[in-house]
Amino acid sequence: TSPAPAGTPTGTPAEDGATTDGGTARRRAGPAAILTAVAALLTLITLITLVGCGALSPRERDIRPGPTGQAAVITVPGDTPSIQAALDAAVPGDLVLVGPGVYRESPVLRTPRVVLRGSDRGAVIIDGEQRRATGITVLAEETAVENLTLRGHTTAGLTVTGTAEHPLLGYRASYLTVHDNGRHGIRVVRARRGVIEHSHVSGHGHAGIRVEECDPCESVVRDNITEANTIGIELLATGHPMTVRGNTGERNTAGVRARHRKADDPGPIILGNILPDSPP
Numbered sequence: 168t169s170p171a172p173a174g175t176p177t178g179t180p181a182e183d184g185a186t187t188d189g190g191t192a193r194r195r196a197g198p199a200a201i202l203t204a205v206a207a208l209l210t211l212i213t214l215i216t217l218v219g220c221g222a223l224s225p226r227e228r229d230i231r232p233g234p235t236g237q238a239a240v241i242t243v244p245g246d247t248p249s250i251q252a253a254l255d256a257a258v259p260g261d262l263v264l265v266g267p268g269v270y271r272e273s274p275v276l277r278t279p280r281v282v283l284r285g286s287d288r289g290a291v292i293i294d295g296e297q298r299r300a301t302g303i304t305v306l307a308e309e310t311a312v313e314n315l316t317l318r319g320h321t322t323a324g325l326t327v328t329g330t331a332e333h334p335l336l337g338y339r340a341s342y343l344t345v346h347d348n349g350r351h352g353i354r355v356v357r358a359r360r361g362v363i364e365h366s367h368v369s370g371h372g373h374a375g376i377r378v379e380e381c382d383p384c385e386s387v388v389r390d391n392i393t394e395a396n397t398i399g400i401e402l403l404a405t406g407h408p409m410t411v412r413g414n415t416g417e418r419n420t421a422g423v424r425a426r427h428r429k430a431d432d433p434g435p436i437i438l439g440n441i442l443p444d445s446p447p
Contacts, residue, residue, distance in 0.1 A: 240264055250274040250283070250293075257281045265291050265315065273299050273320075279307040285315030288342055295320030295348065302348065304328065309337035316344040317352075324348040324368075329357035334381060336360050346370045351377050352396070361386040369394040374401035375419070382406025382429070389413045398424050399442070402435055409435040416442040 238260040245266065247253040251274045253263045259280040267290035274293070276283060283303070285291030293302045293315065302317035305327040317324030324345040329335030335358035343366040345352035352368035352375045355361060359381050368375035368391060375396035376388055380403070387410040393399035399416035402409060402425040416422040422442030425435050 238262060242266065243270075244268070254278065254281065254283065267291055269294050271296060271299075273301055273304070275304045275306060276310055276312070277306050278310075280309045281307065282311045282313070283315075284311070284313050288314045288344060289316060291315040293317050293324075297321065300349075301326050302345075305338060306335070308335055311339040311341065313339070313341040313343065316346075317348060318344075318346050320348040322349050323351040323354045325353045326351075327353075327355045327358050327361065329359075331357060331380075334359050338362075339364075341365050343367075345375075351375075352393075353377070354379075355386075356380055359383065359385050363388045363391065365390050367392045367394070369396065371396045374398040377401045377403065378405055378409070379403035380405075381409075382432075384409040386410070387412070391415075392417070393422075394418055397421070400424070401426075403427055405435060407433050407435070411435055411437045412439045414440045416440065 241253045243265045300322040302324045338361040345368045347370040350373040375393035383406045390413045394417045399419040404427045
């Protein structure tokens with residue numbers, strides 16, 4: 168059917184069932200026309216909302232948590248070109264998942280409750296090329312670094328650092344391969360409530376794993392392999408409770424060393440470690 172012709176005389180019937188009302192001709196829209204109008208209105212509202220609110224790009228939607236606060240997974244290099252860019256984009260609760268590759272950067276983790284995880288422990292490598300000081304630096308609480316390799320730095324592979332006034336509370340280093348990083352493999356300073364576990368740490372001029380200046384520490388170093396370091400595991404000025412258990416040391420000058428604790432401190436709990444090639 169066709170619409171009423173323009174200029175339909177006032178007070179006379181129009182074509183296709185249109186009627187006159189108050190001197191103005193109006194059509195009775197059929198069901199199909201109503202549905203079309205509703206769809207057009209919804210589309211218009213959606214466009215206005217997107218423009219007014221600044222719609223996120225597909226990549227940004229992947230990075231940012233949804234309205235329910237659900238954690239996001241940020242992939243490297245899928246969502247961001249570098250680990251640092253992913254850490255900068257992360258909000259508390261997010262997972263930064265790093266794909267295979269050699270990354271020549273020194274990422275700093277400043278956001279609490281973020282997990283930095285490699286997709287393949289042996290294939291995700293942060294390489295200092297013997298010229299950058301530190302591989303990963305953690306400055307935020309309740310974080311985790313796991314399942315990747317750190318090599319070739321001049322000072323340390325992984326550093327977790329708080330301050331004397333505000334010790335960092337909560338950290339985890341798991342399933343790491345850390346080798347040939349100058350002085351230390353994993354170094355933790357002024358941080359509490361931590362876990363260092365299931366990692367292989369080798370080839371360091373001082374300590375493979377070093378925990379220092381925490382009182383109380385409330386931390387555990389467990390189920391690691393330390394190899395060919397001057398000291399396998401070193402505890403410096405640590406306060407009870409501090410536990411070292413289930414670790415294996417090979418070809419270290421010293422297996423586990425604890426020193427500079429307070430006179431009234433009962434000392435760390437050291438048990439179940441296997442140190443076959445290390446002097447007592």
